[in-house]
Amino acid sequence: MNLLQSIKMAWKSIIGTKVRSLLTMLGIIIGVSSVIVLVSVGQGTTSQITAQLEGLGTDLLTVNIMGRGNTTSLSLDEAMELGEIAGVKAVSPVISDSVTVKKGTTNDSVSIEGIVPSYEEVKDFHVQSGRFIIDLDNEFRIKAALIGTEAAQTFFGSEDPVGQTIQLNGTSFQIVGLLESKGSSLTASNDNKILIPITTAERTLRNGGIRSITVQANDSKQISTVKASVEAALDKKFQNADNSYSIFNSQDMLDTVNSTTQTLSLALGGIAGISLLVGGIGIMNIMLVSVSERTREIGIRKAIGAKRMNILLQFMVESTFLSGFGGLAGIGLGYGLSALIGHYTSLTTTVPYSIVLISFLFSLFIGIIFGVIPANQAAKLRPIHALRTE
Amino acid sequence: MPGAAVQSAAQSPLIEVRQLGHGYVMAGEMMKVLTDINFTIHYGEFVAIIGPSGSGKSTLMNMLGCLDIANEGTYRLEGVDTSKLSDNKLAKIRNEKIGFIFQSFNLLSKLTAYENVELPLIYRNIPHKERASIVEKSLRTVGLHDRMHHKPPQLSGGQQQRVAIARAIAGNPPLLLADEPTGALDSKTGIEVMEQMKQLNALGHTIILITHDLSIAEQAKRVIRIQDGRIVEDRGEAR
Numbered sequence: 001m002n003l004l005q006s007i008k009m010a011w012k013s014i015i016g017t018k019v020r021s022l023l024t025m026l027g028i029i030i031g032v033s034s035v036i037v038l039v040s041v042g043q044g045t046t047s048q049i050t051a052q053l054e055g056l057g058t059d060l061l062t063v064n065i066m067g068r069g070n071t072t073s074l075s076l077d078e079a080m081e082l083g084e085i086a087g088v089k090a091v092s093p094v095i096s097d098s099v100t101v102k103k104g105t106t107n108d109s110v111s112i113e114g115i116v117p118s119y120e121e122v123k124d125f126h127v128q129s130g131r132f133i134i135d136l137d138n139e140f141r142i143k144a145a146l147i148g149t150e151a152a153q154t155f156f157g158s159e160d161p162v163g164q165t166i167q168l169n170g171t172s173f174q175i176v177g178l179l180e181s182k183g184s185s186l187t188a189s190n191d192n193k194i195l196i197p198i199t200t201a202e203r204t205l206r207n208g209g210i211r212s213i214t215v216q217a218n219d220s221k222q223i224s225t226v227k228a229s230v231e232a233a234l235d236k237k238f239q240n241a242d243n244s245y246s247i248f249n250s251q252d253m254l255d256t257v258n259s260t261t262q263t264l265s266l267a268l269g270g271i272a273g274i275s276l277l278v279g280g281i282g283i284m285n286i287m288l289v290s291v292s293e294r295t296r297e298i299g300i301r302k303a304i305g306a307k308r309m310n311i312l313l314q315f316m317v318e319s320t321f322l323s324g325f326g327g328l329a330g331i332g333l334g335y336g337l338s339a340l341i342g343h344y345t346s347l348t349t350t351v352p353y354s355i356v357l358i359s360f361l362f363s364l365f366i367g368i369i370f371g372v373i374p375a376n377q378a379a380k381l382r383p384i385h386a387l388r389t390e
Numbered sequence: 391m392p393g394a395a396v397q398s399a400a401q402s403p404l405i406e407v408r409q410l411g412h413g414y415v416m417a418g419e420m421m422k423v424l425t426d427i428n429f430t431i432h433y434g435e436f437v438a439i440i441g442p443s444g445s446g447k448s449t450l451m452n453m454l455g456c457l458d459i460a461n462e463g464t465y466r467l468e469g470v471d472t473s474k475l476s477d478n479k480l481a482k483i484r485n486e487k488i489g490f491i492f493q494s495f496n497l498l499s500k501l502t503a504y505e506n507v508e509l510p511l512i513y514r515n516i517p518h519k520e521r522a523s524i525v526e527k528s529l530r531t532v533g534l535h536d537r538m539h540h541k542p543p544q545l546s547g548g549q550q551q552r553v554a555i556a557r558a559i560a561g562n563p564p565l566l567l568a569d570e571p572t573g574a575l576d577s578k579t580g581i582e583v584m585e586q587m588k589q590l591n592a593l594g595h596t597i598i599l600i601t602h603d604l605s606i607a608e609q610a611k612r613v614i615r616i617q618d619g620r621i622v623e624d625r626g627e628a629r
Contacts, residue, residue, distance in 0.1 A: 005512050016500045300496045303457060304557065305485020305513040307478045383484075384457045387496070 003313070010318035013290075014325075024286040025326035027279025028363050032330025033337060035272035035359045036351060040338040042265035044348035049257050056250040059089075059220035060122065061227055063213040063234070064248070068241035073209020076198060080116075082215055082233060087226045089218045092122040093210040095201045101194065102167040103155040110151050111193045112168060114201020122216045125190070130162040130177030137197040144200075145173040149181040150191035168194070171204055223249060269355070276359070279326065280366035287319050287374035298378050299386025308379040315375030316368065323367025327360045334359075402469055404564055404596055405431040405454070411462035412449055423449045424460065424619045430627075431598065433564065436591040438599045438610035446619040448569070451600045455488055455567050456480045468564060485513050489558030493570035495550045497542040503529065503553045504538040510561045528556040532586060548579035555586060559595065566590065566597045572606055584609055 014021045063082075065073050079093035095114035100107060119125065120132050127146060137144050145166065152161045161175045173196060182190035196204070217226040227247055238244035291298070298311055334356075338349040410427035413420050423446045431437055441447040452458040453465055456472055459480075465472050467487055472480065490496070497506045507528050511521045529535045532552040542550050551571060558566055568587065572580035584606065591597050591611075599610055607613050612626035 002515070012500065296496075297498055300498060301509070301513075302481065303455070303484060303490050303496070304510040305481055305561075307481045307513070309478075310513060382458075384452050387457070387492075 003317070006310070006313045006317045007321075009314050010321050013318055014321055020286065021322060024283055024322050025329065027282040028276065028323050028326030028366070029279075029330040029333060031272060031276030031279040032327050032359045032363055033334035034275055035269055036331060036334025036355060037337045037341065037349075038268035038272050039265055039355045040334070040349040040351040041341060041347055042261060042268055043350040043352055044338075044342065046258065046261040046265070047350055048348045049261070050254060053250050053254045053257065057122075057124070057216075058249075058251045058254070059217045059223060060250060061215040061217070061223065061230060062248040062250075063215060063230065064246045065209075065211045065213070065234075066244055066246070067209075067211075068238045068244045071238070073211050074213070074237070076202070076210060078237065079210045079213050082213065082230060085226065085229045085233060087218050087222045087229065088215055090118040090122050090216045092116060092119045092214045092216070093198065094119070094212045094214070095198055095205060095207055095210055096212065097201075097205045097207060099169045099205065101151070101155065102170075103164075106155050108151075108154055110154075112201065112205065113193060113195050114198035114205065115195050116198050118216075119195070119214075122214050125182060126180050127177035128180040129160070130175070132177055133195065133197050138199045141199045141203065142197060143171060143173045143204075144176045144197060146177045146179050146195040147175050148179045148189075148191040148193045150189060151194055152178055154192075166194075168196070168204055220251070223251060273362070276362060276366060279363075280323065280370040283319055283322050283326075283367060284370035284373060286322075287315065287371060288377070290318075291315065291374045291378040294378075295381060295386050295389040298381050299383050299389065302381070302383035303387060311381075312375045312379040315378050316371045319371025319374065320364060320367040323363045323370075324360075326367075327363030330363065331356055331360060403430045403432050404435075404468060405429075405598075406466040407454075407463070408466075409463035410450075410453065410460050410465060412446075412453065412458075412460045422619055424453075427463070427621060429614060429621065429624060431596065433596055434591075434594055436588070436597045436599070436611045437614060438601060438607035438612070439614045439616060440601055440604065440607040441616035442602055445616045447600050447602075447616050450616065451567065451569050451598075454565075454598060455490060456483050481513075485510055486561060487563050487565055489561065489563045489566045491551070491554050491558050491566065491568035491571045493573040495542070495547075495554045495574070497550055497553055497557075499542045502539045502541050503534060503545065503556075506542070506553055507538075507557045507560050510557060514561060524560055525556075528560040529553075531559065531590075532556045546579070547575050548582055551575060551579075551583050552586065555583075555590070559590065564596060566595050568597060568599045570601055570603075571599065572603070573601075580606075 067073055076093060080091060082088065083091040093116060096111060098109055098111050101110045115133055116138060117132060117134055126132070133144065133146060136142070145168070147161050155161070155166060156164065161178055163175065165172045165174050179195070201207070215226065215230055217223050227249060230247060234245050301311060335351060338351055341347055342349040407427055407429050410424060411422070412424040413422040427450065439447050439450060453460050459473055467483065472483065475483070498509070501509070504525055507525045508521055511524060516524070526535060526538070529538050532555050534549060534552050534556065537545060537549065542553065545553065571587065572583050575583060587597055587599070588609065599606070601607050613623070614621055615623035
């Protein structure tokens with residue numbers, strides 16, 4: 001008797017007890033589908049966060065100055081000196097604050113950033129109309145401003161904001177450019193802000209020091225050497241004081257996020273894996289019941305010439321079929337559920353093919369493992385005992 | 391083929407039983423079920439083994455059917471000593487040399503008549519096409535070829551027993567072993583089944599019939615009577 005015959009026999013017996021077979025498979029179906037759904041949510045979230053972090057630029061270092069003693073910030077010149085470090089392409093110091101902006105009768109609190117022209121390149125943030133801040137604006141402390149799309153909507157509605165004036169803390173600024181829409185980053189909206197020359201900002205915001213600098217390296221591969229050089233320069237400036245500054249690199253963040261989500265995915269997958277195991281035990285349970293129910297059938301088969309191997313194979317194929325079909329149904333359900341979750345919630349879901357394959361193979365494996373004990377029990381039955389059973 | 395049963399090896403007997411004995415240990419005491427059983431059965435015989443219940447005839451039937459192995463003595467089937475064979479070898483003998491006909495038919499209720507008859511041929515690895523012609527021929531022999539796609543619950547008792555007979559003869563075994571074949575049937579169908587058995591014997595099949603019913607046993611050519619695990623009478627032996 002070959003495998004094909006065993007498969008035919010197993011199929012007949014599964015079809016013969018449809019409801020029971022379905023209930024038996026349910027454990028595996030739930031196990032496999034929950035593995036797929038949980039991992040797909042985990043993966044989707046990871047890739048979403050990764051994309052956002054990569055959007056921040058992996059060739060960038062964000063330096064935050066906390067200072068030491070009375071020196072709590074850097075001057076503009078000191079900040080710009082960082083640009084002379086080898087491997088640094090551009091430096092973009094920023095002074096930021098939140099101020100009350102007034103246009104006619106409209107009042108709102110908007111975040112203001114004092115910037116230098118290299119901001120455009122470093123942050124990859126351009127104007128869609130008008131012009132960007134230029135060196136001349138900083139040199140003469142021009143009261144020029146760039147406005148984000150959301151802020152423009154608030155103060156000007158559908159009117160073109162370029163060329164109009166706006167009050168920042170009571171000082172009039174002329175809007176010279178409308179920024180392109182960039183959407184929200186991890187932290188805040190990029191579109192509800194106003195950019196002004198950094199020297200003008202020092203006066204308007206009555207804030208003489210720079211606490212945030214973005215340093216762009218020539219190449220993201222050089223980022224660690226550049227980071228070390230920037231650290232050396234800052235250590236010198238703050239005389240090695242602890243916690244006087246912090247340097248953040250989006251690659252570091254990416255690594256942290258990746259390892260966190262990986263752990264999370266593993267934990268979720270593990271929990272779902274346990275339900276797969278429970279499903280396997282369910283299969284074993286039913287197969288054991290099935291063996292004792294079918295003792296007479298086994299006896300008849302043995303009497304007419306079935307060898308141990310034939311009986312063993314028949315029951316093994318049956319349990320493997322149950323788990324395999326359960327696995328397939330679980331994959332279908334898992335795909336469906338993660339598509340639904342992706343559609344109806346804000347979560348992003350990605351079903352990785354590897355996890356589909358792994359969970360299917362695992363369910364087959366479970367069917368084989370948990371089929372061994374019942375199948376062996378059936379194969380060991382002595383024909384006269386089996387025939388005597390009613 | 392069922393129509394032309396094995397007639398070979400007329401020189402050596404089909405079955406040789408020598409000093410066969412069997413017992414079980416029960417509550418520390420040896421319960422002797424069979425003692426000093428000796429007989430020879432030749433090809434083409436129709437033998438009834440008769441005895442009251444508890445006489446040991448079912449145990450003897452299990453031994454003859456290679457479903458169990460005796461503690462003492464030898465049992466040769468076509469010259470092969472079965473007492474030291476492995477489980478798999480015994481399964482092969484049951485498959486190729488013995489056709490079983492049981493009191494309770496012992497058909498698989500989820501399979502059709504056709505599939506039931508096919509089963510021993512599957513275990514013998516006979517290819518699909520060849521199987522189909524053998525199964526049809528066997529069912530034709532018992533007159534059930536028009537019911538071959540019915541399942542046992544859809545058939546009457548007599549029909550079920552005929553399916554079982556078709557299954558027994560499908561593999562063309564040298565020995566047909568019938569254990570109370572009419573026991574679960576009414577007297578009319580019982581007579582039909584016995585007629586069937588006589589026909590098969592006329593075609594050359596060797597038949598051993600185990601029964602407690604003297605009227606059934608009398609229809610065989612030879613009767614071996616068992617009582618308390620011993621042969622008390624053996625009449626009508628060929629040669």
